[in-house]
Amino acid sequence: MESTQDIVKKISDAGLKITPQRVTVLQMLCKLKNHPTADELFAEVSQILPGLSPTTIYNTLDTFVEKGLIKRVKTDADVMRYDAITDHHHHLYCAVSDRMEDYFDPELDRILSDYFNKKQISGFSVSDIRLQLMGDFNENNKN
Amino acid sequence: MESTQDIVKKISDAGLKITPQRVTVLQMLCKLKNHPTADELFAEVSQILPGLSPTTIYNTLDTFVEKGLIKRVKTDADVMRYDAITDHHHHLYCAVSDRMEDYFDPELDRILSDYFNKKQISGFSVSDIRLQLMGDFNENNKN
DNA sequence: AAGTTAGTTTGTAATATTTACAATTTAGAA
DNA sequence: TTCTAAATTGTAAATATTACAAACTAACTT
Incomplete structure (x- = not known):
């Protein structure tokens, strides 16, 4: 808080x-x-x-x-x-309910930044990697 | 085409x-x-x-x-x-120029789907993984 | 503590984007 | 060709956002 x-x-x-x-x-x-x-x-x-x-x-x-x-x-x-959360994080998003939640995963972040350190994209320099995980919230997780 | x-x-x-x-x-x-x-x-x-x-x-x-x-x-x-492209792909996006391009990377897709097959997110089931790679387009890649 | 000023908030109005809906038209099946 | 459900149109309304000028205020200076 x-x-x-x-x-x-x-x-x-x-x-x-x-x-x-x-x-x-x-x-x-x-x-x-x-x-x-x-x-x-x-x-x-x-x-x-x-x-x-x-x-x-x-x-x-x-x-x-x-x-x-x-x-x-x-x-x-x-x-x-x-x-308001500016720490690096991703989003879980359900298109049906239009509900969105934050998703933190340092392990995933490490994998991704390693990946893009090795792999250069021609004509583009990456400064931030954002994932949107589409899917469904199970009914027993309403905040 | x-x-x-x-x-x-x-x-x-x-x-x-x-x-x-x-x-x-x-x-x-x-x-x-x-x-x-x-x-x-x-x-x-x-x-x-x-x-x-x-x-x-x-x-x-x-x-x-x-x-x-x-x-x-x-x-x-x-x-x-x-x-119009509904094949699985991600986006390169530059907030300054508001320019967006498609990004295909099957290798990355494999890594990500492997990752989320192993790692379950509690209360959420993933159906699609979308990346937005933020950054800058180098000036010599204007379409 | 009071004065000053640049930065902030307000309110109105304009713009832009998107949706609702009824009337008209059309694609494609019979 | 005829018929019908589906698609398109146009108007108008709803919603989201921005422009801008006037009023106000935080915080610096004295």
Whole structure:
């Protein structure tokens, strides 16, 4: 769990001013594990900060992405989603339920980076490897 | 290169009626290597079929995806893209130029499927493995 | 502590993308 | 050729996102 102080430090370290909007958005993004959309974040953060403008959500998310505090994620299904976890990880995704979860696998990461260190792709230099594992969540794993 | 007859057969085999719109859309999608958006396809196909409705593009693409003739692709940047290549492949993607290319690597596919055959993810059953290789296209590889 | 200013938020409006739906047309079977 | 289900069209609406100017505020300076 990230304390408010950690959140504040992150934003500050990125060279951004500390505002209630930014702190709350980042905190919410860390708390919600379901890769929320801008709209979902707007709904959640609005409860804490009434009068929040949707534009602020978009601005804030864009700024955070730019500074590397969060990541954009897209599925094949719908709108943009956001992810506060910037540690290297992959995604499990079920197209039927449109549900997405994080997947960490250092062993796999090692295999992949070894592989692409050996194998050069002509005309392209790889900086990041992202997997999307398509499939089904078994019914007994609803968060 | 896919002949018109191949295209027609594909559509027909999917249990769909043959229409100029469908044939032209699928043909264009096979021809364009840049994972076009619905909008780009509308522009291209309109030149061949004036009077085409944007709605038809969306309908047609949805139907094709449903029947497995094409795939949806999303990058972290913008709108939905479409891909006529349904053979198993991955994507090279540069966020700066928003350029995307296909990447085929059977050796890698073997490694990955071996890996996930051994390693079970609890609560999730994998049906497809998609990689997005982020990075930069070297300047001398513009199609 | 108050003043200053660049950076941030807000609200409105515009744009872009996608979907809904009813009317018209057409492919392909009978 | 006729018929019917399926496909296409066009309009309009819903949704997602961006532009932009005005108002506000964090945090630096004095």
